Amino acid sequence: MSDSLNVVLRFALYLDLMLLFGLAVFGLYSFRGKERVSGAVLHFGSLLPGIAAVGVFLSIATFIVMAKNMSGASDWAELRPHLEMMLYETEIGYSWVTRMISLAAVIFVASQSARWPTWSLGVATLAGGIALSTLAWTGHGAMDEGTQRFWHFTADILHLLAAGGWIGALAAFGLMLSIRRSNSEQLVRVLSRALKGFETAGAFIVGTIIVTGIANYLFIVGPTLLEVLTSTYGVLLLLKILLFGCMIGLATLNRFYLSPSLERSVEAGEYSLAATALRKSVLIESTCAVVIVCLVAWLGTLSPSIDMAQG
Known part of the structure; x- marks a missing residue:
């Protein structure tokens, strides 16, 4: 069951972060001027923050499931020290923190799309790209x-x-x-x-x-x-x-x-x-x-x- 849950969460997180980066960068190279304003063509002001918020939730859930699978802990009291160790002492933890900061940045800047459409899409593309890139630390390359x-x-x-x-x-x-x-x-x-x-x-x-x-x-x-x-x-x-x-x-x-x-x-x-x-x-x-x-x-x-x- 835990293996299946891990795959489902990984799938949802991968798809979410790919959509986040992909939609933001699409808005930059495909739309011109006022077309980038949220609601002119696509509702970037709600789409990108919403996708990023889902990414935050999925990242938390994935991190907890990963720590549980690696430690074999059966309850929160037993799992907590393993979570802290992974968070503060491993590259997976560092990449996770980087992802969370990047997603928070997207939530903030993308909500300003109506005021600064090009700037917000540019920052969302950069932050979304960083968030997506952190998934590499959960793959085979980490070994x-x-x-x-x-x-x-x-x-x-x-x-x-x-x-x-x-x-x-x-x-x-x-x-x-x-x-x-x-x-x-x-x-x-x-x-x-x-x-x-x-x-x-x-x-x-x-x-x-x-x-x-x-x-x-x-x-x-x-x-x-x-x-x-x-x-x-x-x-x-x-x-x-x-x-x-x-x-x-x-x-x-x-x-x-x-x-x-x-x-x-x-x-x-x-x-x-x-x-x-x-x-x-x-x-x-x-x-x-x-x-x-x-x-x-x-x-x-x-x-x-x-x-x-x-x-």
């Missing part, structure tokens, strides 16, 4: 030493940030496609421009995920393939790669067919069918992304070497 530890952490952090950028963009597109307002045509024009602008960012994100994903595999498993495929770790990893391939396929469909179709439809004044098709594609792509994050949360709790030996 490495020396130079390999540095490069493993670097790959982990870049992988997390790239994934967060993609998931945040999908969430933003989904929210924009669900908007029903009197000025919906203007919002669809903003959406069409944002989709076109995401082409460069999307290519960079996919490239980063592929390169850092390969690096992480080599750091964790090594230059081997056949042995890992017979293990639970390998099966989950293969499923993750297949879903990632589906996401790339859907992103390609959006890039070369659905997005241009929406752009043409907006110019023609009838965009409902194109928007509906794009909405379905984004929904499927988002579902794949959520399942991948769930698999990542599960994979982070497995030891490939032990798993392969048992397999």
